[in-house]
Amino acid sequence: MKKILITLCIGLxxxxxxxxxxxxxxxxxxxxxxxxxxxxxxxxxETAKNAINIPVDELENRVSELVDAKRIVVFCKSGKRAKQAKKILKRQKGIRKVYNGKTYEKVRNLQ
Known part of the structure; x- marks a missing residue:
């Protein structure tokens, strides 16, 4: 993930x-x-500012809500569901830039 983030940052x-x-x-x-x-x-x-909620067990059925996003950061309480969500999204056509933010607390602290 470090290499991907560095590449993204350079691209930005x-x-x-x-x-x-x-x-x-x-x-x-x-x-x-x-x-x-x-x-x-x-x-x-509680959650991070401007976040949407798509539970990991609904993700595959709701992927159409995410295809237009340039970048997606997934997160949960411990990082376990976020890791699973990233794997699910990486398998989908048209979704390439998915990042595991791990926990909502971590993402919120980065805002």
Missing amino acids: GISINSNAQCLKKVVNDENTLLVDVRTPEEFEE
Whole structure:
């Protein structure tokens, strides 16, 4: 993931000093879609700013909602569902730039 983030940051014209700094730029870019893959109940309790909720178990059936996104950052509570979501999305046609933000707390702290 580090190589992908560095390549993305260079493509965005961003000078970086660390992987975390690059992920922060990706998370805050207006062309990035933030997807919280936790349950609706967890999402309602708290999430990252401007995130949408698509639970990981609904992801394959709702992929059409994501095909127009230039970049997607998926996240959950522990990172486990986000990792699963990234794998699901990487298998889909037309979705190439998917990043695992790991937890909603991490993504929120990067905003």
